[in-house]
Amino acid sequence: MKTVLVTGASGQLGRCVQKIAKKEQEIDWLFMDSSKLDISSKTELEKIFKSKHIDYCINCAAYTNVEKAESEKERAFEINAEAVKNLAENCKKHKSVLIHISTDYVFDGEIDRPYNEEDITNPINIYGASKLKGEKYIQETMDQYFIFRTSWLYSEFGHNFYNTILRKAEEKATLNITTAQKGTPTNGNHLAALIVNIIKEENNHFGLYHYSNTGETTWHGFAEEILKALNTRESVSLNQDNSYKTKAARPLFSVLDKTKLKSNFKAEIATWEDAVLELYNTNL
Ligand SMILES: NC(=O)c1ccc[n+]([C@@H]2O[C@H](COP(=O)([O-])OP(=O)(O)OC[C@H]3O[C@@H](n4cnc5c(N)ncnc54)[C@H](OP(=O)(O)O)[C@@H]3O)[C@@H](O)[C@H]2O)c1
Numbered sequence: 001m002k003t004v005l006v007t008g009a010s011g012q013l014g015r016c017v018q019k020i021a022k023k024e025q026e027i028d029w030l031f032m033d034s035s036k037l038d039i040s041s042k043t044e045l046e047k048i049f050k051s052k053h054i055d056y057c058i059n060c061a062a063y064t065n066v067e068k069a070e071s072e073k074e075r076a077f078e079i080n081a082e083a084v085k086n087l088a089e090n091c092k093k094h095k096s097v098l099i100h101i102s103t104d105y106v107f108d109g110e111i112d113r114p115y116n117e118e119d120i121t122n123p124i125n126i127y128g129a130s131k132l133k134g135e136k137y138i139q140e141t142m143d144q145y146f147i148f149r150t151s152w153l154y155s156e157f158g159h160n161f162y163n164t165i166l167r168k169a170e171e172k173a174t175l176n177i178t179t180a181q182k183g184t185p186t187n188g189n190h191l192a193a194l195i196v197n198i199i200k201e202e203n204n205h206f207g208l209y210h211y212s213n214t215g216e217t218t219w220h221g222f223a224e225e226i227l228k229a230l231n232t233r234e235s236v237s238l239n240q241d242n243s244y245k246t247k248a249a250r251p252l253f254s255v256l257d258k259t260k261l262k263s264n265f266k267a268e269i270a271t272w273e274d275a276v277l278e279l280y281n282t283n284l
Helices: 012-021 042-051 073-093 126-141 161-170 188-201 219-230 259-264 272-282
Strands: 002-007 027-032 056-059 097-103 145-150 175-177 207-210 238-240
Touching: 002 012, 012 027, 012 188, 042 073, 056 073, 073 097, 073 126, 097 126, 097 188, 126 145, 145 188, 161 219, 175 219, 207 259, 219 238, 219 272
Parallel strands: 002 027, 002 056, 056 097, 097 145, 145 207, 175 238
Antiparallel strands: none
């Protein structure tokens, strides 16, 4: 029986993995939220890796507040980079495969075609810089890793754009959403399924991959599709608004090219529109 440690287990992706895990009884799952395992504690990490053999570690723990990271640079780097380095060292020492999640925000958005894994990184905010450093630490430390850069993650769990739009639609609020950035939403359940399949199949095409649903849109387009799924497109007022200022800069274009992933994994990737509809229909 394989043992799989999931860090940050009560976060959005962690909960998507937990949902799938209920059906995967042949895996010994160790779900650790931040109260059980603080990945920035060397001692706690060493203790868990010494306690039993871990075949895979899925790192769902991260500092994800893009805005706050601008003023909490040290904490963002502590969790997204230094803690990830410690995690990678423990994984290497104990022969565990590390499955780590990174972001489209490692790019600056100054390109007019989807980003592939070879493209030059140039983060334009602290969060992106801290995540990129985490990636580099893993690559310098070990070989048996998967890093999935993903974008615009949403699901039925936690604070995310999808849940915000559902709530606002219920409140019949007026929605003013930007069309400034282009990217691709990613259904967290799909990413979790990809990760669990890798473990089940013992896939050894280690490396860095881009993963999102397919296609591209803007946050405004994403909101529109959610409202369509809800059948509330007509009753909710949705406007284009690019006046909203954020502390952290965001890449204007961050669509990810999934060619490498498709060639190494038997993954059918849904369009982002189908993925939104599927999430809504499965949670009715
Ligand atoms: N959300 C997106 O749009 C998006 C886009 C691209 C990439 N990603 C990446 O995808 C991954 C999953 O994101 P998500 O949306 O699931 O994030 P999330 O919902 O914010 O979950 C992150 C989890 O990490 C935990 N955590 C924070 N510091 C920790 C620490 N020191 N030790 C242990 N756990 C800690 C948090 O616990 P507490 O709440 O208790 O602190 C939280 O449960 C992350 O690597 C993120 O960078 C996300």
